[in-house]
Amino acid sequence: MEISAAEIKNRLTEKELKVTPQRMAILEAIYKLNNHPTAEKIIDYIRQKHPNIATGTVYKVLETLVESGLIKKVTTDKDIMRYDGILDGHHHLYCSNCDLIEDYHDNELDELLKKYFENKNLPGFTIEEFVLQIKGSFNKC
Numbered sequence: 503m504e505i506s507a508a509e510i511k512n513r514l515t516e517k518e519l520k521v522t523p524q525r526m527a528i529l530e531a532i533y534k535l536n537n538h539p540t541a542e543k544i545i546d547y548i549r550q551k552h553p554n555i556a557t558g559t560v561y562k563v564l565e566t567l568v569e570s571g572l573i574k575k576v577t578t579d580k581d582i583m584r585y586d587g588i589l590d591g592h593h594h595l596y597c598s599n600c601d602l603i604e605d606y607h608d609n610e611l612d613e614l615l616k617k618y619f620e621n622k623n624l625p626g627f628t629i630e631e632f633v634l635q636i637k638g639s640f641n642k643c
Contacts, residue, residue, distance in 0.1 A: 510533075513529070519572075528560060528563045544560060574589065591632070594635045594636065595640075
């Protein structure tokens with residue numbers, strides 16, 4: 503996902519977050535890596551341009567970005583925390599062999615789930631979104 507520095511600044515400002523070099527670099531890394539990176543991969547990417555950024559700073563900024571709704575956490579079967587910068591409704595195809603996560607968009611599936619749960623009438627529970635992690639294996643790994 504290609505995104506400009508101006509757009510990253512706009513997204514931070516819209517969430518009423520201070521625009522800092524660390525936040526800019528971390529969001530840029532998530533968008534450029536575009537593969538649901540781990541914190542370690544984000545740190546490796548950032549340190550190419552900013553070798554002195556502290557590991558603790560990266561984790562703190564990641565939590566702030568999650569809390570503000572700019573990114574989402576994605577957990578794998580191996581309990582590895584990954585980060586997703588794509589916020590529109592989508593699901594994940596998760597490869598149990600190589601730990602690869604790919605985005606999966608399917609409006610027909612979304613409608614099916616919506617209608618299914620409308621018919622179930624879950625008392626006292628309001629569904630906010632559907633996020634499926636579909637586990638399997640890719641033939642490319």
